[in-house]
Each structure stands twice: as structure tokens, then as C-alpha cells.
Amino acid sequence: MQQKQDQPDKRLIYEQLEKEVVQLRESMLVLNYLVKEDQESLDTLEDFIHMSKEEVKEAHQELIVSHEYSQATNTMYYIMGGIASIVLYIFL
Numbered sequence: 001m002q003q004k005q006d007q008p009d010k011r012l013i014y015e016q017l018e019k020e021v022v023q024l025r026e027s028m029l030v031l032n033y034l035v036k037e038d039q040e041s042l043d044t045l046e047d048f049i050h051m052s053k054e055e056v057k058e059a060h061q062e063l064i065v066s067h068e069y070s071q072a073t074n075t076m077y078y079i080m081g082g083i084a085s086i087v088l089y090i091f092l
Contacts, residue, residue, distance in 0.1 A: 035042070
């Protein structure tokens with residue numbers, strides 16, 4: 001008696017599983033279609049991301065050079081200011 005009750009339950013479980021697999025397949029087909037339809041846009045977006053990454057790297061290098069130049073310039077102004085102070089002190 002127990003086996004007869006188990007069989008309809010198993011059959012229902014398999015039917016439900018089959019429905020879910022069919023739904024999953026349909027969802028994957030829709031997703032595949034959407035990706036193919038928008039592939040050019042996705043490729044363009046990917047290219048922009050790569051270009052932006054390279055531009056950020058270049059900008060970072062330029063900032064490093066600018067910072068080093070700024071520090072060197074400030075040091076030079078301090079030295080020139082010191083020399084000018086000494087010269088003024090000597091002449092006054």
C-alpha cells in the first residue's frame with residue numbers, strides 16, 4: 001500500500017522537475033537572444049572600459065610627474081628665497 005502512494009508522488013515530482021527544466025531552457029534561450037541582440041553595445045561598452053582603464057593609468061603617471069616637478073620647483077624657490085635673503089642681509 002505504501003508503494004502505491006509513493007509512485008504518484010514520484011511521478012508528480014518528475015513532472016514538476018520536467019516543467020522546471022523546460023522553463024529553465026526557455027529562459028536560457030531568451031537570455032542568449034538578448035545577449036546576441038545587444039552584443040555590439042556590449043562590445044562597445046567593453047572597449048570604453050578598457051580605454052578608460054588605460055587613460056587612468058596614463059593620468060596617474062602624469063600626476064606622479066607633476067607632483068615630482070612641483071616638489072622640485074618648491075625646493076628651488078626655497079633655495080632662491082634663502083639666497084636672496086642672504087644677499088639682502090649682506091647689502092643692508
